Amino acid sequence: MWLIIFLVLYIILAISIVLSLLIHGVKPAKTLGWLLAIFTIPVGGILLYLMIGRNRRKQKLYHSKKDEKLSSLHQNVSVENELYKRNKKIIHLIQRNTDHAPTLTNELTLLKDGKITFQSIFDDLEKAKDYIHLQYYIFEEGELANKLLELFKKKIAQNVKIRLIYDGIGSYSLSKSYLKKLKVIGVEAYPFLPFRFGRFLSSLNYRNHRKIIVIDDKIGFTGGINVSDKYLKGDPNLGTWHDMHLRIEGLAAWYLNRIFILDWYLATKQSIATKAPIIDPNKIHGKIVQIVPSGPDDDFSSIEQAYFSIITTAKEYVYITNPYIIPSQAILHALQTAALSGVDVRMLVSESADSTIVNWTVKSYFESFLKAGIKIFLYPDGFLHSKIVVSDNAIVSIGTANVDIRSFHQNYEVNAIVYNSDFAKKLKEDFLIDSGKSIELHYEVYTRRPWIHRLKEGAAKILSPIL
Known part of the structure; x- marks a missing residue:
C-alpha cells in the first residue's frame, strides 16, 4: 500500500518537473540532460534537479521593485568623457540589466592583499557616524573577527547602527557563541539562506558570494577578500593568500548599499529606509564607476x-x-x-x-x-x-x-x-x-x-x- 502511494507521488512529482522543464527550460541540451537524469536515475535524478537544476530566473526567491530614487540619479548622468562614450554600449547594457547607472564622482583606492585591506577597513569603520553594513560569504572566527567584535562594541556605544549578513553555507563554521556575543552588544546579524531542512533543496545551490562594506552611504568596500585570518597569516597548505579589494568613496557606495538593503530584506524580511543622496550636477570630477550586481533572481546574467x-x-x-x-x-x-x-x-x-x-x-x-x-x-x-x-x-x-x-x-x-x-x-x-x-x-x-x-x-x- 505504502509502496503504491510512494510510486504515485513519485510519478506526479516527475511529471510536474518534466512539465516545468519543458515550459521554463532555456537551453535544449541542459533540458535534455535533466530529462535523461530524471528517467534513468530513480529518486536521485529528481533530488539532483531540485537541488541544482531549477531555473531560478523563473522561480525567483524575491522580485526586486523599481526604486524611484534611482530615476533622479540617472538623470544626472550626462558627461562628455571619451571613455564614457567609448564604453557606452557596456554602460547601457549594465544599466538595462541592473538599473544601476555609472557614477561620476568617485575616489578609488586599490587594496592589495589582506593586511593593507583590513587596515583601511578598520580605519574607516572607526570613523562611522551613522551606520555600518557588512556582508560576507565567509566570516570566520579568529583574530579579525575578534577585532571586529571589539570595534562593533565601541561603535554601538556611539549610537552607530551595525548590520551584518553572512552566508549560511560559506560561514557555516561561525559558532553560536560568537553570534550570541554579536547579539548581546547590539549587532543585527542574520544568515543568508541558512542550512535548514525545510529549505535545503531549494536554497543549497544558491549562495551569496558578495563581500560588501558600506559606511554612512559615503564609503564602500568590495572585492575578493573575506573575513578570515588566512589573509593575515596565510594557509598551512597553500601559503600566502593574495587578493585584491577596492575602496570606494563616492556615489558608487550608495549603490553598494542598495544591494545590501535588498539582500537584507531577503535574509530578514525587514526593510531599511534610505534616501537618495543629493548630487551636484556640476560636480563631475572623479572616476566613473558602475556597480554590477548579479544573481539567480535576475532576468539576465x-x-x-x-x-x-x-x-x-x-x-x-x-x-x-x-x-x-x-x-x-x-x-x-x-x-x-x-x-x-x-x-x-x-x-x-x-x-x-x-x-x-x-x-x-x-x-x-x-x-x-x-x-x-x-x-x-x-x-x-x-x-x-x-x-x-x-x-x-x-x-x-x-x-x-x-x-x-x-x-x-x-x-x-x-x-x-x-x-x-x-x-x-x-x-x-x-x-x-x-x-x-x-x-x-x-x-x-x-x-x-x-x-x-x-x-x-x-x-x-x-x-x-x-x-
Whole structure:
C-alpha cells in the first residue's frame, strides 16, 4: 500500500518537473540532460534537479521593485568623457540589466592583499557616524573577527547602527557563541539562506558570494577578500593568500548599499529606509564607476554579459586574473574569438588551488585556450584569489565574481566596473609584474602532458556546470 502511494507521488512529482522543464527550460541540451537524469536515475535524478537544476530566473526567491530614487540619479548622468562614450554600449547594457547607472564622482583606492585591506577597513569603520553594513560569504572566527567584535562594541556605544549578513553555507563554521556575543552588544546579524531542512533543496545551490562594506552611504568596500585570518597569516597548505579589494568613496557606495538593503530584506524580511543622496550636477570630477550586481533572481546574467561585452569589444588586450576560470560556452567562444582575431588575451591563474576537483576543471580548458593563442600564466607564490578583468587601458572589472557558471547563474555576486585610463593602466602594470613572476604555459608542451592528467581533466569537466 505504502509502496503504491510512494510510486504515485513519485510519478506526479516527475511529471510536474518534466512539465516545468519543458515550459521554463532555456537551453535544449541542459533540458535534455535533466530529462535523461530524471528517467534513468530513480529518486536521485529528481533530488539532483531540485537541488541544482531549477531555473531560478523563473522561480525567483524575491522580485526586486523599481526604486524611484534611482530615476533622479540617472538623470544626472550626462558627461562628455571619451571613455564614457567609448564604453557606452557596456554602460547601457549594465544599466538595462541592473538599473544601476555609472557614477561620476568617485575616489578609488586599490587594496592589495589582506593586511593593507583590513587596515583601511578598520580605519574607516572607526570613523562611522551613522551606520555600518557588512556582508560576507565567509566570516570566520579568529583574530579579525575578534577585532571586529571589539570595534562593533565601541561603535554601538556611539549610537552607530551595525548590520551584518553572512552566508549560511560559506560561514557555516561561525559558532553560536560568537553570534550570541554579536547579539548581546547590539549587532543585527542574520544568515543568508541558512542550512535548514525545510529549505535545503531549494536554497543549497544558491549562495551569496558578495563581500560588501558600506559606511554612512559615503564609503564602500568590495572585492575578493573575506573575513578570515588566512589573509593575515596565510594557509598551512597553500601559503600566502593574495587578493585584491577596492575602496570606494563616492556615489558608487550608495549603490553598494542598495544591494545590501535588498539582500537584507531577503535574509530578514525587514526593510531599511534610505534616501537618495543629493548630487551636484556640476560636480563631475572623479572616476566613473558602475556597480554590477548579479544573481539567480535576475532576468539576465548581468556579470556574465558584462564580461562578454568587455571581451568582445576589446581592440588591443584583455587581461584576466582569476583562480576559477571555468567559462560558459558564451565566454569560451568570446575569449577564443578575441584571441584568434589578434587581441592580446592573457590569463593569470593560481598554480595552487584550494580544491582538487576545481583545479582539474580549470586545467581542462587550458589546451583549448592555448590553441586559440591565449597566453596562460600560473602564479606560483601561494594562492591567487583576485577577480580582475582589465582591457585596452580603458575599463576594469574588480569584484567577487569568478569566470565560471556558478558565479554567472547560481551565486549572488557584485563587481565594480571602472571606466578610467589611469586606473586601467595601474591594473595592467600589476598584471604584467605578477605574470612576470609566473610560469607561462606553451601549447606544444602542454599537449604532451600525461594521459592520466587528460583523464582527470575530462572527468572534472563534467562537473563544470555546478562548480
